[in-house]
Amino acid sequence: MPLTLIVKSEVSKNIERYEGRIPHLYLDTVGKITVGVGHMVPNKSSMATVKMYKKGSGRSLALASLPEKQAEYDAIKRLPFGRRFGASGFYNTANGFPQSFDAMPHQVQMALFDMVFNLGLTKLRNQFIKFNSSLKANRWGDAAKHSNRMGIAPMRNKYVSDLLNSAQKLQP
Numbered sequence: 001m002p003l004t005l006i007v008k009s010e011v012s013k014n015i016e017r018y019e020g021r022i023p024h025l026y027l028d029t030v031g032k033i034t035v036g037v038g039h040m041v042p043n044k045s046s047m048a049t050v051k052m053y054k055k056g057s058g059r060s061l062a063l064a065s066l067p068e069k070q071a072e073y074d075a076i077k078r079l080p081f082g083r084r085f086g087a088s089g090f091y092n093t094a095n096g097f098p099q100s101f102d103a104m105p106h107q108v109q110m111a112l113f114d115m116v117f118n119l120g121l122t123k124l125r126n127q128f129i130k131f132n133s134s135l136k137a138n139r140w141g142d143a144a145k146h147s148n149r150m151g152i153a154p155m156r157n158k159y160v161s162d163l164l165n166s167a168q169k170l171q172p
């Protein structure tokens with residue numbers, strides 16, 4: 001069951017809300033050059049359409065030239081990456097979950113999207129043992145209790161906890 005438009009819209013809105021808009025090139029979770037809120041720049045020639053600024057004289061900003069933007073693309077492309085997004089690749093019956101990611105309640109899917117986007121799948125899998133055990137038992141409320149992340153805004157933790165608790169309330 002693919003994500004509905006409502007879920008996709010809510011996920012997009014909250015990713016930007018909690019992750020922010022990154023005003024420079026960076027490597028996404030699969031090593032693709034990205035800018036803003038996850039907008040991939042597919043190749044170096046695509047840099048022609050990306051508006052980039054550089055420090056001008058004093059405190060002013062100046063538009064970067066195409067060669068400067070392409071040089072930045074090359075520099076970023078050489079950086080290491082490693083946080084990979086793949087909730088459906090881990091949250092499935094082969095890994096002991098009673099249902100696949102796609103069959104989980106939409107609130108749980110949205111919570112997992114947020115956590116994987118923020119932490120990376122490896123960290124979520126390896127450091128949130130009680131959280132994942134709760135998911136394996138379909139105990140969304142217990143998962144909410146174990147979803148707290150250090151170093152992020154309390155409002156974002158509450159958002160994820162509220163999603164999981166709402167899924168718990170919907171269970172028969």
